[in-house]
Amino acid sequence: MYKVMIIDDEKSLRNLLKMTVPWESLGLEVAGEAASGIEAINRIDEIQPDIAFVDIQMPFMDGIQFSKLAIRRYPDLKIIILTAHSDFAYARECIGIGVCEYLLKPVSRAEVREVLERILRKLEAREPRQEVPVLLQGNENVSRIVEYIQASYQDPDLNLTAIAQKFGFNPSYLSRLFKGETGKSLIDYLTEWRMEKAILLARQGSLMYMTAKAVGIPDPNYFGKCFKKYTDQTYTEYVKKLKKP
Amino acid sequence: MDGKWHVVERGRRWFASRKLKEKVRILFLGVITLYVLLFFFLYSFLIQKNMLEYALESNRSTMAAIGKNLEVELETTSAMSQLIMRNRDVVEYLKKDASKDPRLAYNATVAVFDISNTFRNVSSIYLFKNNGETLHISRGVTRVDMAVVRDPSWNWEIRQKDGGYVLRVDGDGAFSSPSGEPLVSFLRMVNDIETQQPLGMMAINLSRGLLDGTYSEMEGEGRQFAYMDPSRGWLWDEPVDLGGLSPGDEDFEQTHGGNWWRPWIASCHRVPDTPFVLAGRETVSINRFLSAEAAVSMAAVVLLTFASLGGLGLFLSIHITRPIERLSASMDQVKDGWLRRVSIELPDDEIGHLKDRYNNMLVEINRLIEALLEKEQAMRQAELEILQEQIKPHFLYNTLETIGYLALQGKREEAYEAIETLGAFYRKFLNQGNPEISLREEVAIVRDYLKLQKLRYEEVFEDAYELQEDLLEYKVPKLILQPLVENSLYHGLRPKGEPGIIRISVYAREGMLHICVYDNGVGMDQATREALLGGENSKSFGFKGTLDRIRHFCAREDVVEVDSREGEYSRVDIRMPLERGGTGYVQGHDHR
Numbered sequence: 001m002y003k004v005m006i007i008d009d010e011k012s013l014r015n016l017l018k019m020t021v022p023w024e025s026l027g028l029e030v031a032g033e034a035a036s037g038i039e040a041i042n043r044i045d046e047i048q049p050d051i052a053f054v055d056i057q058m059p060f061m062d063g064i065q066f067s068k069l070a071i072r073r074y075p076d077l078k079i080i081i082l083t084a085h086s087d088f089a090y091a092r093e094c095i096g097i098g099v100c101e102y103l104l105k106p107v108s109r110a111e112v113r114e115v116l117e118r119i120l121r122k123l124e125a126r127e128p129r130q131e132v133p134v135l136l137q138g139n140e141n142v143s144r145i146v147e148y149i150q151a152s153y154q155d156p157d158l159n160l161t162a163i164a165q166k167f168g169f170n171p172s173y174l175s176r177l178f179k180g181e182t183g184k185s186l187i188d189y190l191t192e193w194r195m196e197k198a199i200l201l202a203r204q205g206s207l208m209y210m211t212a213k214a215v216g217i218p219d220p221n222y223f224g225k226c227f228k229k230y231t232d233q234t235y236t237e238y239v240k241k242l243k244k245p
Numbered sequence: 246m247d248g249k250w251h252v253v254e255r256g257r258r259w260f261a262s263r264k265l266k267e268k269v270r271i272l273f274l275g276v277i278t279l280y281v282l283l284f285f286f287l288y289s290f291l292i293q294k295n296m297l298e299y300a301l302e303s304n305r306s307t308m309a310a311i312g313k314n315l316e317v318e319l320e321t322t323s324a325m326s327q328l329i330m331r332n333r334d335v336v337e338y339l340k341k342d343a344s345k346d347p348r349l350a351y352n353a354t355v356a357v358f359d360i361s362n363t364f365r366n367v368s369s370i371y372l373f374k375n376n377g378e379t380l381h382i383s384r385g386v387t388r389v390d391m392a393v394v395r396d397p398s399w400n401w402e403i404r405q406k407d408g409g410y411v412l413r414v415d416g417d418g419a420f421s422s423p424s425g426e427p428l429v430s431f432l433r434m435v436n437d438i439e440t441q442q443p444l445g446m447m448a449i450n451l452s453r454g455l456l457d458g459t460y461s462e463m464e465g466e467g468r469q470f471a472y473m474d475p476s477r478g479w480l481w482d483e484p485v486d487l488g489g490l491s492p493g494d495e496d497f498e499q500t501h502g503g504n505w506w507r508p509w510i511a512s513c514h515r516v517p518d519t520p521f522v523l524a525g526r527e528t529v530s531i532n533r534f535l536s537a538e539a540a541v542s543m544a545a546v547v548l549l550t551f552a553s554l555g556g557l558g559l560f561l562s563i564h565i566t567r568p569i570e571r572l573s574a575s576m577d578q579v580k581d582g583w584l585r586r587v588s589i590e591l592p593d594d595e596i597g598h599l600k601d602r603y604n605n606m607l608v609e610i611n612r613l614i615e616a617l618l619e620k621e622q623a624m625r626q627a628e629l630e631i632l633q634e635q636i637k638p639h640f641l642y643n644t645l646e647t648i649g650y651l652a653l654q655g656k657r658e659e660a661y662e663a664i665e666t667l668g669a670f671y672r673k674f675l676n677q678g679n680p681e682i683s684l685r686e687e688v689a690i691v692r693d694y695l696k697l698q699k700l701r702y703e704e705v706f707e708d709a710y711e712l713q714e715d716l717l718e719y720k721v722p723k724l725i726l727q728p729l730v731e732n733s734l735y736h737g738l739r740p741k742g743e744p745g746i747i748r749i750s751v752y753a754r755e756g757m758l759h760i761c762v763y764d765n766g767v768g769m770d771q772a773t774r775e776a777l778l779g780g781e782n783s784k785s786f787g788f789k790g791t792l793d794r795i796r797h798f799c800a801r802e803d804v805v806e807v808d809s810r811e812g813e814y815s816r817v818d819i820r821m822p823l824e825r826g827g828t829g830y831v832q833g834h835d836h837r
Contacts, residue, residue: 210812
C-alpha cells in the first residue's frame, strides 16, 4: 500500500480527488493533505507519502518552490503537478527539477488513474531501500539539534528531514533518537517551540499573520490550525482574552 | 443700394474663392486693361484735342497759301498781258489797218507767240480789234464763238474794268476746248497808251495747270483739293466731300468730323478777285503730329511696361504661386489619410520655411497619433488582460471543481445555485461589446464573482454593499471593480488567515463619484502601496491597468486614493467626475 498526499489550496479539489479515485483498488491510500506548501512541509514527515499531488498555484509557497524542496529532501517522492493550461510554460520549469508527471486541470478521473498506474509501475520496479540499522548515540547530538531548532525555527523550510540532512542522519533514525532522548517527537517539539514563541507574540498584540510569519509558518491558515490545536482556542480569541482584563 | 452692395460682395467672394494663380492672372488682366484704357483716355482727350486744333489751324493756313498761289499766278498772267500790250508790233497792229498790210498781223502774232512762250499754262491768246479784225495764237485747239464775243452784254463788264481784268471760266461761253476741259479766260481791254482810248480786247485762255499748280505741292498725305465755280459747280477736279459745307457764302468756312482715331477736316476758301472757291479736305493722321522717335519711345515705354508686368508675373509665378501650388498639391495627399511629409524641393525662403514647419507639424502630429494609438492599445490590452485573468482556467476550473464536489456531496440546491451564478457571471462578464457599462452591472458582476469565491473560501470573508441607488446608472469603463475586489480578496484577506469583510460603497461627494473597495485584510505598507499603484509587480499589473483605463476614461490623472493601515485594512477609493462632456451620468430613476 503506497501513501498519497494531496497538496492543494482548493478544498474542493482535495475532496474530489479523495472521493473520485478508487484508491484502494489501485493499492493506494490518501494518507494526508495540505492546503499550502507551508503546511505540506510541516506535515510531510509524519505522512511520509510515496506520491504527492501538488497544485502549481498556491499562496505562501507555490508548487514549484515546494517541489524543488521536496525533491531535494525526498528523492524517492513521486510528484504529480496539477496545473492549468495558462501555467504550462511555468510548469515546464519542473522538468528540470525532476517532477515526473503533470495533470491538466480540470482533472478527469481517467487521467488521474492513468498517471497513477504509470507511477505505480515505477514504484514497483524500484528496489526496496534497505534500512541501515544505526546505533543510538548519546544526547550530545540531540542537544545540538534542540539548539539548532531554537535558533532557526523562523525558517519556514525547516522540518525533520531538513534537520536530519543537516546533521547527517537518516530522518526516521533521527526521529527515534530525538524521541528517545526527549520523550517528544522532533516534529512536535518544533511545533511546540513555535507555538510558545507565538504566544509570546500574541501577548504583545501581534496580528496573527505577522506572528505566523515570525514563527516560521507564513501560512496563517495552517498557523491558525496549529495554534488552536496547541492552545485550544483561536489566535484571535486568545488575543481578545488577553486584552480584556 | 442694397443690390449694388450685394453684387460687390458677391464679386469679392468670387475673387476670394479663386486660386492664387487665377487671382494673379485676374490682377494682371485688370492692370493691363486699366493701363490701356488710361492710355486711350489720355490720347483721345488730351493729345487728340490739341492735335485737332492744330490741324484746323494748319488747314486754314494751307488754304490761304493756295489762294495766294493763285493770286500770284494771276498777277503773272496780268504782267504777261502788259508785256503784250506794250509790244511795238502789237501796238502797231492794233493802231493800223492790218488789212492793208499783212506784215502787221504777222509781226504781232510772232511777238505775242514769243511772249507767251515764256509763260506756263497758256492755252491760247486772242486779240479782238475794234474794227473786227482778230489775231490769235494757240497751243492747243480752242474754239471761239465770235457772236458771243461781239455781244455787248458779254463784253460790258470787261469795258467797265478799264485796265483791270475779268476772269471767266470758258470765257462764259465764248471759248471752249474740244477736249471739254474748262479753260480759265483772262479778259481785259487794250488801250492806247497815249490817248487811253480802247484799241481792242485781249483774252488769254489758261489751261488747268494754272489751278493745279497752286496746290500740287500740298496734295497727298490724306489731303485733297479742288476748285469750283459756285455758279457752275466743280471744275475739272475730282469733287471733294465738304461734309455739309455750302461753298461761297463766306470767305472761309471750316468743319470737321469723323471718329476719334481718324478725324477729318473740310474747308472752303473763296479766292479774292476770282470767281473760284477752293475746297479742301484732309484726314488727320497721328503720324503727322507724332514724330517717329516719339512714337518709338512711346511704344518702347508701353512695351517696357508690359515686359515688366510680364516679368513680375513670371517672378510671382516662379517664386510664389508655383511653389505654393506644389506645396498645396503635396499637402493635399493628407486628404487621402496619409500624413506624409512633403519632400518636394522648395527655395529656402518663407515658402521653404512653411514647408519645413508643416513637416515638423506633421512629425509632431504623427508622433501624437502614434502615442494616442499606443495608449489606446495599452487600454485595450489592459482590458483584455483582466478578461483573460478571469477567463483563465483557474477561476473557472476551481469553481467547476467546487460545484462538482457540491454535487458529489449531494448538495443539489447549492450545486444548482452555483451553476446558475457561474452562468450569470460569465454572461455579464463576456457579453459586453461596449467598453462602457453601467455601475449597476459592474456591481452585479462583482456580486456574482464574490458569491462564487465564497463557495471556495467560505470561512475567509463576507461581502457588504453600500450603494447610492441613483448613481448606479452612471457609465463606467467595464470591469474596473472586479480587479479591485480580487485584489482585496487575494492580497488583503487571504494572507491574513482570519475571517474578514469586503465592502463596496458607491457614493457621491463634491461632484465626484466615489467607488470604494474596503477590506480589513493585511493592509499595505508604503512600499507595497507604491508598488501596487505603479504596477511594478506582476500581481498588481491588472490593478495598474485598471487605473490607467479609468484615467483614460475620465481624461484626468487623479482618479484613485489608496488608504491603508498595515494589518488592519486597505481602502481603494476610485473617484470620477460626475459631470462628463456629452455621455456619462444618466440619472438613475430606473430603480430595478
